[in-house]
Amino acid sequence: MQHTFKKALIAVAVTSSFASLPQVSLAQEADDDMIEQIVVSGFRSSLIKAKDLKKDALGSQDSILAEDIADFPSLNLAESIQRIPGVTITREAGEGRQISLRGLNADFTQVQLNGMEALGTSSSAMDSRGTTNRSRSFDFNIFASELFNQIDVKKSYSAEMDEGGIGGTVKLYTAKPFDYDGMKAVVSAQAGDNSLTEDTSPRLAALVSNTWGDFGALFSLAYSKRDTAEQGYNTYRWRPRDAQGSDISALSAADQDAVNSGELRFSRGSRYSQFNSEQTRVGATVALQYRPSANLSFGLDALYGTLDSDRGEFHLQSRGSSSTALGCTGADYEGARYYCSSLTDIEFNANNEVIYSAWENTALHSESRDQSATTDISQMVFNADWTVTEALSVSGLLGYMKSEYESNSAKVYLESFADMTIDYREDRFYGTNSYVNGFDPTDIDEYRFHEIDLAEDKVDNSFAIAKLDSDYLLSDTSTLKFGVSIKDFEHSNNSEQIGNALRSEWQSGEISDVINPELVYVNNVHEKQSWLSTDVTGVLTTFNVDRNLSYSDQPDEVTEQTTALYITYEKDFLLENSEVRTSFGLRYFDTDIESSGLVNGTEYVTVERQYDDILPTFNLAWYATEKLVLRASAGKNVTRPTLGSLSVSGTVNTDPLFGSSGLNINAGNPGLQPFETLNMEVSAEYYFDEVGYASVTYFQKDIDNFIATTIVPVAYGDTGYPLDLIEGMVDEDGNPQTANTLYTFSQPQNLDDSDFSGWELAFQRDFDFLPAPFNNMGAIVNYTYAEGESLHNVLVDGESTEVYRPFYGLSENTYNATLYYETSHWGMRVSLAHRDDYLTQVETSSSDQDEAGFHGTTYWDFSAFYDVSEKIKLSFEGINLSDEREEQYSDSDDRLYNTTVSGRTFYLGVTYEF
Incomplete structure (x- = not known):
């Protein structure tokens, strides 16, 4: 018996989809006299092809093909990928943004576009979600799924693959003209609606492809415009505070003592x-x-993509001492309002969290933000394949990719003072604010202008790559692969901001803080509360405020130059009733890093580093029977540190008498070594005759050089900063500082090893064994269990303490399920995607929290289609049918950080194939 990729083929015709596939192949016994023709179309066809790609791969791999991408309910590329076993996603504005593989967060997933590494940057409107992406993680929401006809997720590593993806490598492929048989032209249109917005959300896609003998050309286009909305309730975390000047005399003696102790936590x-x-x-x-x-x-x-977001952000918030309802605030000129709030009632729980409070004259602000955020990605890739002889083939690739992100933000704050209550007793993750004693949040007379905040961000990333790969057939059963690649990566980050603009002028009375009615309006969109919001652009124009800031000509920059060589030996062992495929490989890479940035905001510093390594890999696939495949793999891989961690920018306090921390440095660390991992994996896969398979996989990753922020003493000469920064300075004892002078260094460091392991189960099956009409049904189910912890260095009561926390982005349990029914003319699918709680942040020294993360979610989607004719197809999609709440928690005590809903989305569409 020989394994399926060497057998004769069955043609599979795929029709009725914008991204439909060309004719593809299935296995058949090589010695058959006749080739049985089986025509399969629709969703099943993509499952058949994906199953064959998985079975034929030497390592662990899952794929999504064009039919699945075009037709599955998805707003962007990330949501298509989430159906793959072991994949989870984060969301932004209700859409998928980043993916995690087998519990390792997006920083550990390498993404390739058309064969070359890529990095796409977008942002979140929410500070709690990290705003601008300054890591190596790829933001998939930049692209519409219709642009791609195949996605391969490589979960095991081989030496011919680029290093960098400890979690795995996601390979994205756009369509090629020879994917289709001759002329192909398709256009599709959709109109959508979201329960929280009122737009029609148009989506358009088109593809034109043709071949003329030896030449082929293809063009595709995807366009969508969508109003998104998220609304909810959030805090700035919770902080221990005492009265801060507030009047607490109305409280009982016991409650006054509790407040004055400073141990009660108030929501901010x-x-x-x-x-x-x-x-x-x-x-x-x-x-x-x-x-x-x-x-x-x-x-x-050639590929081009742009994501353009015009955002409005609105809040009605407490903004007293540390943004709580405590304290005294207001303008400082004669006749202006200035109040110390009064706390008249209070209730707190066993964790000293204030879950109910009643206030008089507490500071209340209306915040209105106008922000534009744009990402542009362009890529050009040239490739060539040459079969030199029957034994030798050579392929080459030259590519360049650039990602440019830029945002501009302006905030206007209105100040007021209110009698109100803050209540978390009914729903601890959705507070209720009540405004009492006649206060009306929509009344213009209750407000005055307070301040304007401006910010701009610019992040540029680029890759240039040259690759040469060769395959040499040593015999009928053995192959030698070898190659070389050269890659240049450049990253630039520039941020500027101005805070509290016009605040002093408004507070001193130099400029009137009385609000012009033409610059505000009643915002009644939020389902819980209406309040007065601001026309931000109108305010900036009225007060001659220029929101376009000047970027520094000395941005934070990181450049990497990597040269890599590899050699892989593949050997097939043809046994009597089975076949064993193996590969042994070695990859060597050498990376030079240069990190530049401002230190203390004045001196531009450049630090250079270099590291190299050899990565051995082994993969084995035993085709024990026609249907059973057993796999094993082991190998070493790396993931490079995040770009923020490598930044040299920071502050260096060279004066031992300044501040309370003495000589200290707070910065990134260009000297970081990459994460290193030894990956091990075993799996068993059973393939059904037609559509479907069942598999079980155990995986383990031993990660070395794990990176976390630490606070440690370091000799100044080991920091990489120039000695002229400390020239003429003395230490705590009055001695001249030298390279041996110890500084307290707060920065990312490589820490101890971490272990990571888990199980992955997958099942995909047509129910063709059932009686009609139930034989048209099928199911896709997968489940992943993962566990792993990493070491962090935190300050507890002023002492450095080592603690273990789960990996960032690790959901212990994740699962996806799809139930489908499909005939030759119509079909429907319903699916769910679940992930458990996961961690996003560990604090090194914060009184607000020791960690932050997200609660688990379960999203439900639906899709249906009907073929009106051979050329026309109607479709209907429902996304986030349950209007799932995204709940972000603060601290291991599980306090409210942020809760939002994004609404249900529905699309009705038509596809026409010429």
Whole structure:
């Protein structure tokens, strides 16, 4: 018996989809006299092809093909990928943004576009979600799924793959003209509706492809415009505070003592929130192919994508001492309002969290934000394949990719003073604010202008790569693969901000803080509360405030130059009734890093580092029977530190008498070594005759050089900063500082090893064994269990303490399930995606919290189609049917950080194939 990729083929015709596949192949016994023709179309066809790709792969792999991407309920590329076993996603404005593989967060997943590494940057409107992405993680919401016809998720590693993805590698492929048989032209249109917005959310996609003998050309375009909305309730975390000047005389003696102890935690911000966005996504691809002979081919792939978001953000929030309802605040000129709040009633729980409070004259602010955020990605890839002889084939790739992100933000704050209550007793993750004693949050007379905050961010990333790969057939059963690659990566980050603009002028009375009615309006979108919001652009124009800041000509920069070589030996062992495929490989890489940035905001410093390594890999696949495949793999891989961690920018306090911390440095660490891991994995896969398989996988990753922020003493000479920064300075004893002078260094460091392991189960099956009409049903189910902890260095009562926390982004239990019913003319699917709680942050020294993360979620989606004719198809999609709440928690005591809902989304569409 020989394994399926060496057998004769059954044609599979795929029709009725914008991203439908060309004719593809299935296995058949090589010695058969006749080839049985089986025509399968629709969703099943993509499952068949994906199953075959998985079975034929030497390592662990899952794939999604065009039919699945185009037709499955998904707003963008991330939501398509989440159906793969072991994949979870984070969301932004109700859409998928980043993916995690087998519990390791997005920083550990390498993404490739058309064969070359890529990095795409977008942002969140929410501070609690990290705002601008400054890591190596890829933001998948930049692209519409219609631009791609195949996604491969490589979970095991081989030496011919680029290093960098400890979690795995996601390979994205756009369509090529020779994917189709001759002329292909398809156009699709959809109109959508979200329960929290009023737009029609148009989505358009088109593809035109043709071949003329040896030459082929393809063009595709995807456009969507969508109003998004998230609304809910959030805090700035919870902080221990005493009275801070508030009048607490109305409280009982016991409650006054509790407040004065400073041990009660008060919620900060305590605000109703609303996040709106008009989001435009445009993508286009061009692919050219030329095959002058059977042994030589050339290809050129061009890709462009843009994500443009015009955002409005609105809050009604407490903003007294540390943004609690405590304290005294207000303007400082004669006749202005200035109050110390009164706390008249209070209730707190066993964790000293104030879950109910009643206030008089507490500071209340209306915050209105106008922000634009744009990401542009462009890529050009040239590739060539040459079969030099029957034994030797060579392929080459030249590519360049650039990602540019830029945002501009302006906030206007209105100040008021209110009698109100803050109540978390009914729903601890959705507070209720009540405004009493005649206070009306929509009354213009209750407010005055308070301040304006401005900010701009610019993040540029680029890759340039040259690769040469060769395959040499040593015998009928053995192959030698070898190659070389050179890659240049450049990252630039520039941020500017101005806070409290016009605040002193408004507070001193130099400029009137009385509000012009033409600059405000009643915001009644939030389901819980209406309040007065601001026309931000109108305010900036009225007060001649220029929101366009000047970027520094000395941004934070990181450049990496990597040269890599590999060699892999593949050997097939053809046994009497089975086949064993193996590969042994070695990859060597050398990386030079240069990190530049401002220190103390004045001196531009550049630090250089270098590291290299050898990565051995082993993969084995035993095709024990026609249906049973057993796999094993082991190998070493790396993931490079995040870009923020490598930044040299920071502050260096060279004066031992300044502040309370003495000589100290707070910065990134260009000297970080990459994460290193030894990956091990075993699996068993059973394949059904037609559509489907069942598999079980155990995986383990031993991670070395884990990175976390630490506070440690370091000799100044070991920091990489220039000695002239300490020239003429003395230490605590009055001695001249030298390279040996110890500094307290707060920065990312490589810490101890961490272990990570888990199980992955998957099942996919047509129910063709059932009687009609139930034989048209099928199911796809997968479940992943993962566990792992990492070491962190935190300050507890002023002492450095080592603690273990779960990996960032690790949900212990995740699962996806899809139930489908499909005939030759119509079909429908319902699916769910679940992930458990996961951690996003560990604090090193914060009185607010020791960690932060998200509660678990379960999202439900639905899709249906009907073929009106061979050329026309109607579709209907429902996304987030349960209007799932995204709950972000603060601290291991599980306090409210942020809660939002994004509404249910529905799309009705039509596809026409010419």
